[in-house]
Amino acid sequence: MTAQLQAIGRALIFPAIAIILAFAVGAVVIVATGNNVIAAYGALLSGGFGSFQSLGRTIGNATPLIFTGLAVAVPFRAGLFNIGGEGQLFIGAIAGVAVGLLLPGPGPLVIIAAIVAAGLGGWLWGAIPGLLKVFGAHEVITTIMLNFVAINLAYWLARNPLAGEGLVPGTNFVPDPVRILRLSSGLGAAHYGFVLGIVAAIVAYLLIWRTTKGYEIRAVGLAPGAARYAGMSVAANGFLAIALGGMFAGFGGGLEALGTFGKVSVPFVSNLGFNGIGVALLGRNHPAGVVVGALFFGGLAAGAQQMQFATGVPLDLSDVLLAIVLLFVTATKLVELLIGRRARSLEAGTKLEGGLAG
Amino acid sequence: MSPEEISALLASAVRNATPLAFAALGGMFSERSGVINIGLEGMMLGSAFAGVAGAHFSGSTVIGLLVALAVGLLLGLLHAAATITFEADQIISGTAINLLAVGATGFLMVQLFGSGGTSPRIDRFASIAIPGLSDIPIIGPPFFNQSALVYLLYLLVPVCFYVLFRTPFGLRLRAVGEVPEALDVAGVSVVRMRYTGVGLSGMLAGLGGAFLSMSLLSAFTENMTGGRGFIALAALIFGRWSPVGAFAAAGLFGLAQAYVFSGPGLAIPQEFVEMFPYLLVIIALVGFGGRAIPPAALGKPYRPE
Numbered sequence: 001m002t003a004q005l006q007a008i009g010r011a012l013i014f015p016a017i018a019i020i021l022a023f024a025v026g027a028v029v030i031v032a033t034g035n036n037v038i039a040a041y042g043a044l045l046s047g048g049f050g051s052f053q054s055l056g057r058t059i060g061n062a063t064p065l066i067f068t069g070l071a072v073a074v075p076f077r078a079g080l081f082n083i084g085g086e087g088q089l090f091i092g093a094i095a096g097v098a099v100g101l102l103l104p105g106p107g108p109l110v111i112i113a114a115i116v117a118a119g120l121g122g123w124l125w126g127a128i129p130g131l132l133k134v135f136g137a138h139e140v141i142t143t144i145m146l147n148f149v150a151i152n153l154a155y156w157l158a159r160n161p162l163a164g165e166g167l168v169p170g171t172n173f174v175p176d177p178v179r180i181l182r183l184s185s186g187l188g189a190a191h192y193g194f195v196l197g198i199v200a201a202i203v204a205y206l207l208i209w210r211t212t213k214g215y216e217i218r219a220v221g222l223a224p225g226a227a228r229y230a231g232m233s234v235a236a237n238g239f240l241a242i243a244l245g246g247m248f249a250g251f252g253g254g255l256e257a258l259g260t261f262g263k264v265s266v267p268f269v270s271n272l273g274f275n276g277i278g279v280a281l282l283g284r285n286h287p288a289g290v291v292v293g294a295l296f297f298g299g300l301a302a303g304a305q306q307m308q309f310a311t312g313v314p315l316d317l318s319d320v321l322l323a324i325v326l327l328f329v330t331a332t333k334l335v336e337l338l339i340g341r342r343a344r345s346l347e348a349g350t351k352l353e354g355g356l357a358g
Numbered sequence: 359m360s361p362e363e364i365s366a367l368l369a370s371a372v373r374n375a376t377p378l379a380f381a382a383l384g385g386m387f388s389e390r391s392g393v394i395n396i397g398l399e400g401m402m403l404g405s406a407f408a409g410v411a412g413a414h415f416s417g418s419t420v421i422g423l424l425v426a427l428a429v430g431l432l433l434g435l436l437h438a439a440a441t442i443t444f445e446a447d448q449i450i451s452g453t454a455i456n457l458l459a460v461g462a463t464g465f466l467m468v469q470l471f472g473s474g475g476t477s478p479r480i481d482r483f484a485s486i487a488i489p490g491l492s493d494i495p496i497i498g499p500p501f502f503n504q505s506a507l508v509y510l511l512y513l514l515v516p517v518c519f520y521v522l523f524r525t526p527f528g529l530r531l532r533a534v535g536e537v538p539e540a541l542d543v544a545g546v547s548v549v550r551m552r553y554t555g556v557g558l559s560g561m562l563a564g565l566g567g568a569f570l571s572m573s574l575l576s577a578f579t580e581n582m583t584g585g586r587g588f589i590a591l592a593a594l595i596f597g598r599w600s601p602v603g604a605f606a607a608a609g610l611f612g613l614a615q616a617y618v619f620s621g622p623g624l625a626i627p628q629e630f631v632e633m634f635p636y637l638l639v640i641i642a643l644v645g646f647g648g649r650a651i652p653p654a655a656l657g658k659p660y661r662p663e
Contacts, residue, residue, distance in 0.1 A: 137643035319461025326454035
């Protein structure tokens, strides 16, 4: 037990240092613009977690990030870097809304079909870079490129075959019975997608740490040579992991569209996929960490609004804070410098060490 | 199409290609030295803002451009420090720089100009017609009646080629991206070479950003890069990490963008034209028409044992 706690403690060194550094830099920025640090950070905290309303905003922000965080964390365990969460989320969103709009039937069944379609769409979109990898195209590049293909494809669908009648470009709203229910009126726009996010994180954990397939995925990620020697297929497991990642992002997109917005508008959301990378790294690519990371990101975004309202510090500061966290969360040498010993053993493979030419 | 329409389309293509080409040349110096740079987007955005802020407060467009270059360099060095000195992951650091640029420019818009959205207007780099060349029918005006920054780009392409392939510095830079160990043994500092490559990439991406806010437009608007840093990355890869290739790819992608902007009634839907650069890169990576192969040490942190 103590060994386990020590392991958790070591795992938290990187995120803790990154967060402390970010808030220290943020404090300097706040002072430099003539504001009070305690007032600003106080408003940030209470705006993120201080009331049911702010908690609702935090949960609402965190919901898609849990999914896009898992979209990074799961492939990472197989040694693959999925930068494609953004595109996989868009494919999931448009697939979910298409089913929600076009499939007749009782609401609950249509909701389930729409969510399945979202996951399936994301799975397929995640499978493409998995397949391209076999032909020698590195997933870092293909997933980045496929993001923009996906976004444009989703927008074309939303503006043409699925175009709605409203003035805002995009699809129609899905019928009310197909909308994901809100958690509670006190929690604002937060919907049951959050609960599904927690379920998804648990499923991801069980899949990766409690099944034979998950063991293979981790083995392939940690020691591809040894795994191959033991008869496991590096390519097949990598393919499975990145397709699963795509599925999670697809679910996230579907739930965001069916829950928060009820439609896919043009433009739709931005950077939820890219922020999932930060969420996953902050959570050390562990499903539990992903949930915590998503709540941190979501809370920061929610709190920033209150900070701007209460103190006049522009809410964009939250993006700056997140950027600094991201900049340092994998900085091995910085951590070594600060804790005074070698930290390479602590990183648990948070990096793309093999290079792109591979 | 009438000659006038062709001329207008080409002029729009040149203007759209220019920021892509600057940033792609920038990406080349970083990636040839072994450091992945997906932060081009952020470096462009930061410099686009810095150029306008510099020009607004100094009253001089040229000083604005210098401020843009300085901020590009600064963001490049930040990426270098994070990835080379502190051994942070190169992809993550690039993502962080993109996010930082969005946040910092949004923050500074409110601080310096009172609100987000669009900055005050500045005097932009005016078009200069080159006597003689700009009189050539059809292709003269689009290529030779442009702002000084476009001519700077024409100049930089052969300069970059020369530096990369014909100077000892270029040889070392390329070597450091392929076999850093060899350079280390030969007594060349891998760290210094990579800092130089990434710093140069920030400045060149910065020129691309400055072109957007100080030549194409004459103000900064939030998120005005709109993914151009990623199209530049696509141009770099499709151009096989070479100056001429990147320039040509940027030209092709600029032409595609010009086609989108040329108005309604397109034969191909806008969204599909916009997918085109990204699809081409994927096709190039799987090997049609000669596979695109990255520098061998791209993405690998260098640790002397």
